[in-house]
Amino acid sequence: MSEERTVTVLVAVHAPDEEAAAVTVLGAQPQVTVARRCAELAELLAAAEAGAGTAAVVSGDLPGLDREAVARLRGAGLRVVAIEDPATPAERLAGLGCDVVVAGGDAENLVAAVRGDAPDAAEPAAPAPDLGGRSGTIIAVWGPAGSPGRTTTAIELAAALAGIGAAAPRRSGLLRRHRPAPRPRADTVLLADADTYASSVTSRLGLLDDAPGLAAAARAAGQGVLDVVTLARHSPVVLPGVRVLTGITRASRWPELPATSLDMVFQRCRELASWTVVDCGPVLEADEVLMYDTRAPQRNGATLSALQAAEIVVVVGGADPVGLQRLVRGLEDLRDAAVPVPAARLVVVNRVRDAAVGRRAESQVRDALARYAGVDNVHLVPDDPAGLDTALLAGRVLAECASGSPARAAFVDLAGRVRELVPTGV
Numbered sequence: 302m303s304e305e306r307t308v309t310v311l312v313a314v315h316a317p318d319e320e321a322a323a324v325t326v327l328g329a330q331p332q333v334t335v336a337r338r339c340a341e342l343a344e345l346l347a348a349a350e351a352g353a354g355t356a357a358v359v360s361g362d363l364p365g366l367d368r369e370a371v372a373r374l375r376g377a378g379l380r381v382v383a384i385e386d387p388a389t390p391a392e393r394l395a396g397l398g399c400d401v402v403v404a405g406g407d408a409e410n411l412v413a414a415v416r417g418d419a420p421d422a423a424e425p426a427a428p429a430p431d432l433g434g435r436s437g438t439i440i441a442v443w444g445p446a447g448s449p450g451r452t453t454t455a456i457e458l459a460a461a462l463a464g465i466g467a468a469a470p471r472r473s474g475l476l477r478r479h480r481p482a483p484r485p486r487a488d489t490v491l492l493a494d495a496d497t498y499a500s501s502v503t504s505r506l507g508l509l510d511d512a513p514g515l516a517a518a519a520r521a522a523g524q525g526v527l528d529v530v531t532l533a534r535h536s537p538v539v540l541p542g543v544r545v546l547t548g549i550t551r552a553s554r555w556p557e558l559p560a561t562s563l564d565m566v567f568q569r570c571r572e573l574a575s576w577t578v579v580d581c582g583p584v585l586e587a588d589e590v591l592m593y594d595t596r597a598p599q600r601n602g603a604t605l606s607a608l609q610a611a612e613i614v615v616v617v618g619g620a621d622p623v624g625l626q627r628l629v630r631g632l633e634d635l636r637d638a639a640v641p642v643p644a645a646r647l648v649v650v651n652r653v654r655d656a657a658v659g660r661r662a663e664s665q666v667r668d669a670l671a672r673y674a675g676v677d678n679v680h681l682v683p684d685d686p687a688g689l690d691t692a693l694l695a696g697r698v699l700a701e702c703a704s705g706s707p708a709r710a711a712f713v714d715l716a717g718r719v720r721e722l723v724p725t726g727v
């Protein structure tokens with residue numbers, strides 16, 4: 302079948318002799334046309350996006366070749382065939398998202414790859430020792446603008462999933478003497494700050510505001526070199542069982558978190574941790590100019606990438622008239638997001654208090670969400686300024702400094718609901 306299809310190839314191979322060899326071999330094949338020899342990546346991208354080819358042959362050492370570039374080529378409908386070289390081994394090229402990787406000088410496989418007859422390159426997967434081969438779960442914590450408590454929810458949920466401060470179950474004296482009490486459930490958790498407008502996990506946990514771990518991981522992913530070891534290096538353990546990928550230090554650095562790279566980062570996160578909790582920015586851009594699938598820079602690409610990757614989206618709203626209204630609209634926005642959001646949704650209303658919604662605040666909030674958003678099982682978190690301010694001041698999670706906090710109890714319950722939603726979760 303492939304014999305009858307004409308393949309139009311764009312060639313961008315760095316070394317002149319290698320380029321000449323590729324062009325000669327491909328040009329001699331029936332139904333294969335070498336449409337363009339591109340001197341550099343920019344020329345290749347322009348030709349691809351002008352619809353000049355159906356396949357691209359690139360050398361691994363082509364300057365500027367990264368995940369973003371490969372995604373653009375594939376987005377333009379090209380099959381991307383990469384030629385391996387000593388500096389860019391096959392694994393890295395597969396990590397960039399290339400469809401097929403062939404060895405340098407392997408004319409037979411190059412032709413097969415261009416024709417679509419060679420098996421696709423599998424994106425390299427590293428072993429996941431602490432998950433026993435299973436794949437971790439991604440939880441995106443999102444909510445509309447107005448500081449409803451996304452970061453608080455993300456941090457406290459991460460702490461609760463890691464079992465920080467969880468008391469061992471009480472046992473009778475007899476049992477305790479003969480058998481040690483089982484450890485409370487504690488998983489490895491990765492907390493990622495993907496808020497491109499106002500990241501704050503770093504200061505909330507009292508960390509140094511230096512190199513953003515998430516941007517470093519995204520950079521490695523963009524270069525095709527993000528493995529689990531590299532991800533672990535960029536995500537230090539800051540609490541027992543909790544690693545952190547810190548966010549960008551200034552909002553203007555948002556281009557350092559491109560969606561094409563974060564897609565790979567989240568894939569790797571699944572291999573490193575049982576749960577990855579992502580603190581997202583508030584905006585789900587619907588402006589066509591900034592749509593996810595164009596090549597315009599994506600201010601909200603990090604949030605959209607997390608939402609697309611997630612198994613669970615925790616949607617956080619504030620328990621006051623403005624916050625509830627935004628939450629109702631936010632749930633609609635999530636349904637109409639620029640990317641498919643296949644995740645289960647857990648709606649959290651934070652800072653529940655009579656003073657902002659009237660008497661019997663809890664039932665008022667439940668009624669409002671049932672009526673206006675069709676949400677029946679909303680999760681309520683009480684207003685707890687004493688607990689949260691103590692945590693804010695100390696740069697700690699509630700379990701460390703305000704263990705009796707009512708908000709903390711609500712976040713521990715939230716972690717229980719998350720576990721129920723992903724029963725096979727690790």
Ligand SMILES: Nc1ncnc2c1ncn2[C@@H]1O[C@H](COP(=O)(O)OP(=O)(O)OP(=O)(O)O)[C@@H](O)[C@H]1O
Nearest residue numbers: 448449450451452453499652683684685686689708
């Ligand atoms: N349940 C609560 N009770 C009292 N204060 C709270 C509660 N939840 C959050 N806060 C406080 O509200 C403020 C905003 O919370 P947070 O930073 O989590 O919101 P956000 O949605 O991430 O905001 P941003 O838009 O800055 O990202 C913080 O000072 C936090 O301590």
Ligand SMILES: [Mg+2]
Nearest residue numbers: 451452496501
């Ligand atoms: Mg925040």
